[in-house]
Amino acid sequence: MRIKKLHRINLGFFPTPIHELKRLSNFLGGPKIFIKRDDLTGLALGGNKTRKLEFLIADAISKNCDTVITGGAEQSNHCRQTAAACALSGLKCHLVLGGNKPKTYEGNLLMNYLLGAEIHWSGKFRKGEKIPEIVDKLIREGNKPYVVPYGGSNAIGAAAFVYAINELKQQQKKFNYKFDYIIFPSSSGGTHAGLIVGKKVFNLDTKIIGIGIDKEKIENELLETRILNLANEIANLLNLHIKFASDDVIVNHDYEGKGYGVINNLEIEAIKLTAKYEGIILDPIYTGRAMGGLINIIRDKEISPTSNVLFWHTGGIPSVFAHSKSLVQ
Numbered sequence: 001m002r003i004k005k006l007h008r009i010n011l012g013f014f015p016t017p018i019h020e021l022k023r024l025s026n027f028l029g030g031p032k033i034f035i036k037r038d039d040l041t042g043l044a045l046g047g048n049k050t051r052k053l054e055f056l057i058a059d060a061i062s063k064n065c066d067t068v069i070t071g072g073a074e075q076s077n078h079c080r081q082t083a084a085a086c087a088l089s090g091l092k093c094h095l096v097l098g099g100n101k102p103k104t105y106e107g108n109l110l111m112n113y114l115l116g117a118e119i120h121w122s123g124k125f126r127k128g129e130k131i132p133e134i135v136d137k138l139i140r141e142g143n144k145p146y147v148v149p150y151g152g153s154n155a156i157g158a159a160a161f162v163y164a165i166n167e168l169k170q171q172q173k174k175f176n177y178k179f180d181y182i183i184f185p186s187s188s189g190g191t192h193a194g195l196i197v198g199k200k201v202f203n204l205d206t207k208i209i210g211i212g213i214d215k216e217k218i219e220n221e222l223l224e225t226r227i228l229n230l231a232n233e234i235a236n237l238l239n240l241h242i243k244f245a246s247d248d249v250i251v252n253h254d255y256e257g258k259g260y261g262v263i264n265n266l267e268i269e270a271i272k273l274t275a276k277y278e279g280i281i282l283d284p285i286y287t288g289r290a291m292g293g294l295i296n297i298i299r300d301k302e303i304s305p306t307s308n309v310l311f312w313h314t315g316g317i318p319s320v321f322a323h324s325k326s327l328v329q
């Protein structure tokens with residue numbers, strides 16, 4: 001299949017490494033677990049949004065915008081990587097963050113400040129709902145703003161994960177076996193949509209399972225519907241003549257617990273086990289929850305012990321430093 005080439009700038013270090021988690025696999029007595037280290041993309045402590053921003057910021061620059069605006073939760077990794085991408089591209093950055101200004105800045109929020117982003121507090125709205133108001137104001141003040149949607153999850157941003165599957169296929173040649181599963185945290189849906197498009201384009205014989213992170217809908221849509229629509233939009237954008245159906249999208253909602261960002265034993269155990277057996281840090285909101293899900297799936301024998309699993313580490317490390325109260329007990 002021929003894929004249309006999109007504008008892209010370089011913001012991170014790719015390919016991100018893949019390696020085996022032997023000690024964790026042994027401890028669990030389950031399948032071979034491998035990890036894809038998107039926590040090591042390099043952009044101000046890394047993460048999956050670096051991939052999306054390579055396309056989004058390129059689009060902003062090609063449209064002659066001078067300001068980027070996006071939104072998310074107080075500890076948004078997406079906002080932090082956007083702030084870093086703007087800093088390195090010479091663009092102004094406005095972030096619309098949920099909650100109210102806290103007394104001290106920690107984790108991602110501290111980094112946003114250091115990276116020079118201008119922060120707007122939006123109270124109970126944590127998914128960029130207030131962006132349009134601020135865009136109007138920015139335009140009135142003579143700026144040319146570019147809106148990056150919540151999680152960077154439109155077709156342009158999510159297309160990055162189509163290319164990420166190509167990257168994975170090149171790396172897979174090194175290993176003698178294929179990955180039966182890819183497991184990762186799925187939240188605004190862009191990562192997930194890009195991966196399933198990539199799977200079809202590059203003929204990857206792997207089951208792609210997103211672990212749901214957020215109970216709440218985005219713009220009134222179920223996560224599955226959003227991922228499906230986004231996958232079809234990406235296919236359009238890239239001039240691919242393929243269409244996706246609902247059974248292409250697998251989201252496991254079993255681990256959403258008390259909702260987005262509510263840290264529980266599931267996340268704490270997963271973070272501690274991965275740290276203790278592999279020297280790898282997971283974050284409490286996304287990767288800790290997804291690894292907790294994977295550990296549970298392995299213990300329940302929903303995955304055969306002879307299979308190979310690739311856990312996609314999507315980053316989020318700075319938020320560990322904002323959650324010591326929940327993590328240390």
Ligand SMILES: *Cc1c(COP(=O)(O)O)cnc(C)c1O
Nearest residue numbers: 077187188189191286314315316
């Ligand atoms: C944003 C994010 C995700 C979810 O990716 P989506 O494309 O929004 O579904 C997962 N993990 C981390 C660490 C993130 O910051």
